[in-house]
Amino acid sequence: MTVHCDVITVGGGLGGASIAKVLAEKGLSVLVTEREETFKDRIRGEFLAPWGVGEAQKLGLYELLMEKCAHEQPFINFGGTLRDYRATTPHQLPALTFFHAAMQEIVLDAPRHAGAEVRRGVNVKQVYPGQPPSVSVESRGVTHDLTARIVIRADGRSSMGRSWGGFEVHRGKQRMLGAGVMFEGLSMSNDTIFVTLSPGVQRMAFMLPQGGGPGTRLAARLATTTIPLTLCSAMHVTALFADIKGSTELMEELDPEEARSIIDPALKLMIDAAHRYDGYVVQSTGDGIFALFGAPVAREDHPQRALYAALRRLQEDLKRYSDRIRQEGRLPPVASGP
Ligand SMILES: Cc1cc2nc3c(=O)[nH]c(=O)nc-3n(C[C@H](O)[C@H](O)[C@H](O)COP(=O)(O)OP(=O)(O)OC[C@H]3O[C@@H](n4cnc5c(N)ncnc54)[C@H](O)[C@@H]3O)c2cc1C
Numbered sequence: 001m002t003v004h005c006d007v008i009t010v011g012g013g014l015g016g017a018s019i020a021k022v023l024a025e026k027g028l029s030v031l032v033t034e035r036e037e038t039f040k041d042r043i044r045g046e047f048l049a050p051w052g053v054g055e056a057q058k059l060g061l062y063e064l065l066m067e068k069c070a071h072e073q074p075f076i077n078f079g080g081t082l083r084d085y086r087a088t089t090p091h092q093l094p095a096l097t098f099f100h101a102a103m104q105e106i107v108l109d110a111p112r113h114a115g116a117e118v119r120r121g122v123n124v125k126q127v128y129p130g131q132p133p134s135v136s137v138e139s140r141g142v143t144h145d146l147t148a149r150i151v152i153r154a155d156g157r158s159s160m161g162r163s164w165g166g167f168e169v170h171r172g173k174q175r176m177l178g179a180g181v182m183f184e185g186l187s188m189s190n191d192t193i194f195v196t197l198s199p200g201v202q203r204m205a206f207m208l209p210q211g212g213g214p215g216t217r218l219a220a221r222l223a224t225t226t227i228p229l230t231l232c233s234a235m236h237v238t239a240l241f242a243d244i245k246g247s248t249e250l251m252e253e254l255d256p257e258e259a260r261s262i263i264d265p266a267l268k269l270m271i272d273a274a275h276r277y278d279g280y281v282v283q284s285t286g287d288g289i290f291a292l293f294g295a296p297v298a299r300e301d302h303p304q305r306a307l308y309a310a311l312r313r314l315q316e317d318l319k320r321y322s323d324r325i326r327q328e329g330r331l332p333p334v335a336s337g338p
Pocket of ligand 1: 010013014015016034035036043044045047048049052123124125154156178
């Protein structure tokens with residue numbers, strides 16, 4: 001079978017366009033297939049956090065964004081607490097704001113400049129895994145198949161890619177509902193994002209200035225959420241990040257099921273350790289956890305609780321666990337710890 005190109009991306013959103021740009025710059029032949037002929041405002045994504053700005057720099061997109069559509073926001077006023085991102089993030093960078101649809105056009109233009117082919121108004125109907133994988137695309141009522149060495153599914157949050165790949169798809173509960181509106185010509189500061197919280201009614205409002213003259217353009221978003229809003233208000237908490245050292249090597253050395261059978265019980269030990277001291281596990285990262293102490297229920301002794309969880313339970317339990325599976329000969333020589 002003829003292979004049309006090295007890489008096809010399904011979707012030319014942020015993920016698809018960024019990876020296509022980087023791969024095209026490395027000399028690969030890349031085809032981007034994007035359903036939308038022009039991007040529309042979906043009241044989303046007007047804000048790029050400093051850590052995202054750091055990624056944009058690494059991807060070579062930062063200068064482009066700054067030149068064409070982005071506005072620097074060094075400050076955020078979060079529920080009455082003013083924070084300077086440049087002084088309080090490891091990246092020492094401001095956040096950026098932009099009109100999302102304009103930003104998407106600019107980001108999708110980048111792979112084209114790097115030599116990739118970008119097809120718009122093209123709807124991917126199906127991806128067939130195989131050697132080589134193929135993609136069935138429909139454009140103006142005509143369907144045809146294309147093949148590539150690699151197909152990257154970057155078709156966003158309603159991705160069909162997972163089902164096409166044979167993965168079981170589970171959807172979590174909807175936890176947030178949002179709406180937004182754009183204002184023009186306001187007289188307000190253009191270097192501060194405002195976030196207002198109303199925990200009583202579980203609502204948040206975001207005000208994201210976007211420069212523009214003669215007055216400031218402002219994207220305002222309102223969200224209703226089931227996420228405990230006390231997490232967001234100005235309360236003092238201790239965050240605990242823990243992961244398994246050497247899990248990447250473990251995944252590489254063992255077959256995926258075997259690696260999971262070692263990692264999952266370790267993950268459970270971490271979660272139990274956090275719960276034991278009333279920690280709130282915000283996220284499980286696959287080989288670790290991110291837990292908060294002192295939220296959503298405030299606790300004055302949150303630093304002690306986090307330390308007890310880390311030192312008394314997590315480290316001790318994990319050491320016992322890794323000693324045991326090492327004795328059973330199931331663990332290649334990698335370390336584990338928080
Ligand atoms: C309401 C809302 C607000 C958000 N606000 C922010 C924010 O302020 N800051 C932030 O950093 N993140 C925000 N996000 C998250 C951010 O938008 C996503 O993380 C990001 O867009 C994900 O990039 P992606 O490339 O995976 O998907 P997308 O950017 O959604 O791109 C997927 C692309 O695939 C295309 N596509 C889908 N199916 C097909 C198909 N069958 N054939 C061809 N093309 C297809 C779509 O048209 C789309 O262009 C927000 C998300 C939502 C829903």
